Amino acid sequence: MKKVTGIGGVFFKAKDPKKLTEWYRDNLGLTTNPYGATFEWYEAADSTKKAQTQWTPFSETTKYFEPSGKDFMINYRVADLTALVEELKKNGVTIVDKIETYDYGKFIHILDAEGNKIQLWEPID
Numbered sequence: 001m002k003k004v005t006g007i008g009g010v011f012f013k014a015k016d017p018k019k020l021t022e023w024y025r026d027n028l029g030l031t032t033n034p035y036g037a038t039f040e041w042y043e044a045a046d047s048t049k050k051a052q053t054q055w056t057p058f059s060e061t062t063k064y065f066e067p068s069g070k071d072f073m074i075n076y077r078v079a080d081l082t083a084l085v086e087e088l089k090k091n092g093v094t095i096v097d098k099i100e101t102y103d104y105g106k107f108i109h110i111l112d113a114e115g116n117k118i119q120l121w122e123p124i125d
Contacts, residue, residue, distance in 0.1 A: 003084055008121040009054035009075035013065070017057040030055070051077070051123070067096065068117035081106045081122035 014020040021037070024030045030037040036056035043049045054075065058064060065073050078084050081099060085108060089095060096109035096117065105123040112118055 003078060004076045005079055006051065006077040007053050007074065008077040008123070009056065009119070011054075011056045011058055011065075011073045011075065011119075013060040013062060013071040014057035015060050017059055020057045024055075065117050068111065068115055070116050073117045073119055075119040075121050078120050078122050081108060081120055084120065 017036075021030075021032050024037065025032040036054060039053045039055065041051055041053070043051050060071075065071070085095065085099065088110060094111040096111060099106050099108045101107075103124070105121050107122075108120050110118050110120065
């Protein structure tokens with residue numbers, strides 16, 4: 001079964017997310033939006049299929065990364081979230097919440113072996 005297909009996003013805490021986003025825009029040329037920056041790319045297997053990776057600074061006081069005490073969270077793109085979650089449960093992986101579905105994909109959060117919160121995303125491209 002195909003599992004992780006790429007990095008869907010990098011999320012981290014910042015003292016002033018808006019100011020930091022502006023710094024990256026002004027100094028490194030990121031094309032920013034209210035959520036940070038979105039990098040578009042094309043999948044190697046199908047060079048016509050566009051994909052995205054999200055880059056987002058969060059407030060340093062955010063509770064979104066809990067129950068992890070870390071200052072970051074990585075989002076991994078996956079091929080079949082429902083099947084993967086069932087496999088993860090069998091392997092004893094901590095599932096933090098339930099699968100949520102939005103118009104741009106399905107999401108769930110898990111903890112890795114060191115307690116890092118990981119977001120899994122099955123995109124609807």
